[in-house]
Amino acid sequence: MTDLDIDDLWDHAPSGHLIADPQGRILRVNSTLLNWLGYEPDALRGRLIGDLLTPGGRIHYDTHFGPLLRMSGELAGVTVDLVTVDGTRLPTFLTANVKTDSDKRPILLRITAVDATDRRAFERELRQQRERIEIEIGRVRVFADTLRRSLLPPVLSPPPGLEAADYFYPASADHIGGDFYDLFPLSRATWGFFLGDVVGKGVDAAVTTGLTRYVLRSAAVSDEDPVRVLHNLNSVLGQKLGIGDHRMCTLIYGNLTKRDTGFDVDLASGGHLPPLLIGGDGSALYADTIGGQAVGITREPHFIASHLHLAPGDTLVLYTDGLTEARTGIGRERFDDHGALLRFATDHAPTTAAGIVDAIHGLLDTLGAGVEDDAAVLAFGVPS
Amino acid sequence: MDVRTRNNITITGAQGAPVLLLAHGFGCDQNLWRPVVDLLESKFRLVLMDHVGSGSSDPGAWDADKYSSLTGYADDIVDVLDELDLRDVVFVGHSVAAMMGALAVNADPTRFAKLVMLTPSPRYIDDADYRGGFSREDIDELLESMEMNYLGWSHDMAPVIMGNPDRPDLHDELEASFCRTDPACARVFARATFLSDNRDDLAQIPVPTLVIECAQDAIAPHGVGAYVRDHIPGSELITLSAIGHCPHVSDPEATARAIAAFAGSP
Numbered sequence: 001m002t003d004l005d006i007d008d009l010w011d012h013a014p015s016g017h018l019i020a021d022p023q024g025r026i027l028r029v030n031s032t033l034l035n036w037l038g039y040e041p042d043a044l045r046g047r048l049i050g051d052l053l054t055p056g057g058r059i060h061y062d063t064h065f066g067p068l069l070r071m072s073g074e075l076a077g078v079t080v081d082l083v084t085v086d087g088t089r090l091p092t093f094l095t096a097n098v099k100t101d102s103d104k105r106p107i108l109l110r111i112t113a114v115d116a117t118d119r120r121a122f123e124r125e126l127r128q129q130r131e132r133i134e135i136e137i138g139r140v141r142v143f144a145d146t147l148r149r150s151l152l153p154p155v156l157s158p159p160p161g162l163e164a165a166d167y168f169y170p171a172s173a174d175h176i177g178g179d180f181y182d183l184f185p186l187s188r189a190t191w192g193f194f195l196g197d198v199v200g201k202g203v204d205a206a207v208t209t210g211l212t213r214y215v216l217r218s219a220a221v222s223d224e225d226p227v228r229v230l231h232n233l234n235s236v237l238g239q240k241l242g243i244g245d246h247r248m249c250t251l252i253y254g255n256l257t258k259r260d261t262g263f264d265v266d267l268a269s270g271g272h273l274p275p276l277l278i279g280g281d282g283s284a285l286y287a288d289t290i291g292g293q294a295v296g297i298t299r300e301p302h303f304i305a306s307h308l309h310l311a312p313g314d315t316l317v318l319y320t321d322g323l324t325e326a327r328t329g330i331g332r333e334r335f336d337d338h339g340a341l342l343r344f345a346t347d348h349a350p351t352t353a354a355g356i357v358d359a360i361h362g363l364l365d366t367l368g369a370g371v372e373d374d375a376a377v378l379a380f381g382v383p384s
Numbered sequence: 385m386d387v388r389t390r391n392n393i394t395i396t397g398a399q400g401a402p403v404l405l406l407a408h409g410f411g412c413d414q415n416l417w418r419p420v421v422d423l424l425e426s427k428f429r430l431v432l433m434d435h436v437g438s439g440s441s442d443p444g445a446w447d448a449d450k451y452s453s454l455t456g457y458a459d460d461i462v463d464v465l466d467e468l469d470l471r472d473v474v475f476v477g478h479s480v481a482a483m484m485g486a487l488a489v490n491a492d493p494t495r496f497a498k499l500v501m502l503t504p505s506p507r508y509i510d511d512a513d514y515r516g517g518f519s520r521e522d523i524d525e526l527l528e529s530m531e532m533n534y535l536g537w538s539h540d541m542a543p544v545i546m547g548n549p550d551r552p553d554l555h556d557e558l559e560a561s562f563c564r565t566d567p568a569c570a571r572v573f574a575r576a577t578f579l580s581d582n583r584d585d586l587a588q589i590p591v592p593t594l595v596i597e598c599a600q601d602a603i604a605p606h607g608v609g610a611y612v613r614d615h616i617p618g619s620e621l622i623t624l625s626a627i628g629h630c631p632h633v634s635d636p637e638a639t640a641r642a643i644a645a646f647a648g649s650p
Contacts, residue, residue: 023627023634048627050602055518056525058602059578060533062629063411063479070633071415079532120532127531 016092016113022106024049024066033113038085049111052082054089065094070106073098079120082113091120144176151176151209152376156183159191159256162263162310162380165357169364169375171322177374178205178249179320180213184220189257192220195318195378196251196272199294208247211236212295216253226253226268230295230303234270237296248296252289252318262311262382269304270295273321276345278356280313280384284345287316313384315351322375323360326367335367353381387467390445391460392434395468397425402497403470404647405431407461409479409503410577413439416478419636420643427644431473433464435481437569452572454480454580458487465495472497474647478632479503479603480577483585490588499593500643503629504612505604506582514583517605523578530574534567586615593619594646596631596639603629620646 010017016033020026026044034041037052049066050058057080069075075096081089092113099108148170158164164183171177178198186192194216198208212233219232230253237247250272257264267275269289278284292304310316324336335341348359360377387393394414397404404424406417414432421430434441435457450456461484465473473496477485482504489496508516509523565573593616597609613621622642626635 025627048600048602050628054525054529055522056527057529059518059522059526060529062601062603063409066628067412067416067630067633070630071412071418079529081529123532 015115018049018111018113020049020109020111022070022098022109024109027108036084036090036113036115037082049109054081054083057081069096069098069109073100079116079123080113091116093119141173144173147206147210148176151180151206151213153182153184156378157185158183158380159185159258159263161258161382162191162256163353163383164381165353165379167357167361167364167377169322169361169371171371171374175201176203176206176209177201177322178209179322179374179376180209181318181376181378182213182217183378183380184217186220186224186255190224191256192217192254193256193318193378193380194251194253195320195376196249196270196295197320197322197376198249204247208237208249212249212251216251220253220255224255226255226266227303227305229253230268230270231301234295234299234301238299248294250294256380259309262309262314263380265308265310265316267306267308268292269306270301273319273324276317276319276341277308278315278317278345278349278351280311280350282346282349284342284349286342310380310382312382313350315353315356315379315381317345317356317360317377317379319360319378320374320376322371322373323364323377325373326364326375327370327372328367329370335370350384351381352383353379356381387460387463390436390442391464392440392442393464393468394432395430396421396432397428397430399429401427401429402647403429403431403473404643405433405461405465405470405473405475407433407475407477407481407484408435408438409477409481410573411479415439416630416633420632420640423636423640424644427648431464431468431470433461435484435573436460437573438565443566446566446569448568448572451569452576454484454487454576454582457481457576458484458491461485461488462492462495465492471495474498474500476500476502476643476647477504479505479629480580483580483582486582486585486589489591490585493590496591498647499589499591500646501593501595501612502632502639503597503601503604503609504595505608506586506612506615507580508578508603509581511581514611515605515607517603517608518578523574526578527571527574530567530570534570583611583615586612587617589616589619592646594642595619595621596642597621597623598626598628598631599623600627601629 011031017030019028026047029044053061065075065078077093077095080092080094082092093116094113096111098106101107152168156164156166181195183193198205215233215236219229223229250270252269252272254265254267269292271292271294274286274289277287287306289304289306293301326335328335348356357377357379364371364375408414408416413434436445437451475485475496482501485499489499508518510516595609595612609621613619624631624638628634631639
């Protein structure tokens, strides 16, 4: 290789080269960069690097890139538009470093520019895409949040003499699970309630959830037998609804009727997890609702009816599998694999509706990321 | 809120000496003062800060509303002086921080002895006969240039608060955090800076003020330094031969000399 080759590389390299003094005054520019910018040889000598930039780019250079280069001795791949002699812009990537003397004082700035026209067009598209995506995500969040709130009661309205508490734990900000619950008056003496979980997630599940809520509320008004309320829902979910596969749910429906110092509870279960009955005497057990089928599976399903009485001090707790199937972090173990929920209830007995809901709220927070699905909790208690 | 953590307060220099509070401008952080710190620390007590949203300030203190105007940053400066219980402070503000200093002095003159404005501009955008040097479009272009350069910005590489109270090796720290600002904060700071108009605040400045400009500065162009001097009663103007907007980086000796002579005089 001869000196001639090296001179040729300096002048005609596929990138622009520029040498400036430490103040940014241009000393020498290679032919490639002069050609890109449309300047005659020597036309740039003595000008400032900033003179090659747009006004906005100059601010960026003078407040960030220039000081960064002087302080750290190098600049790695910053995005800068150079301005050609006729005012058009040349998108480039700049890299630079500083030549120093033996006292580490800067003597020269060495700057290389690479043509980034294609790359910049791609980046601009990428940036616009990202802006669109951010707007879309915001819209989806608002949509999901509004929809989710419409599936849960804004406030619980329990009958006089009964305390109620609820908690809903959304597993994700932009996905809607199928958990739902409600508590509402049917007559002067009777209140209805339900809690359940539509199979699946997403829009179809949300549509089924909304439908289920309204069917239950209207069926409850026309029929006082909880099992028939579930059959009514089963008929609706069995019709052709055009909502895909998510038309099956497990749930507990029940009526609360004031009697003596407490409340009678008539329950019907469609394959849902059994409610916990936490006694005023410190006991805890599952209500006998095991064995029914989920609603929406077959034309003639089997639902389980159950009757119990809440005396002063007793608390009834309904929940979804987001709680029982939360991962504990120990291997593949789920929270309720070995009876942990009943032990948890026993440990907190006797309790109140608000007390047990707070405790389960704390439990869900402890399980944290292990809670992979939405979790809903609804509790009633007769004050002792 | 611990103000020292919020603004990443660093204190160095001579015990019991006159106090200089050094505040950085738009772009980078307190590290830009290092060359002049080396020259001033034998004679002065030096307090350095990062504005919230810059450098190693506390990310948790960010408040887009508060920091969308220079008053938010100026309030923090007063907080810092209150918290450290400093009086007779010589405030040295670079670029937009010079105007933050003006706002802080006007808000609470009791803590300040003097003001040093390093390459200040009370308004960056031209307005009738006033020449700030830029148009509104230029500022949009700056924001666009920032966007393009933040394309590769990753939250994983966001600056972490440095626990080392000693001065760590310059190069390592620069690699780790220098000039890496959260784009969301930088956008707000850029708007607060370049869309501000503090011309009316100059006349009220009640302390002796030194204006330092550079002979050639694209951001505070010729004439802006004189405008600032002419509108602050009793102020003086020094023009350094340096080129650019950051004489404390490009010509630290001359900059430190000018600051020391003004701050050290009775």
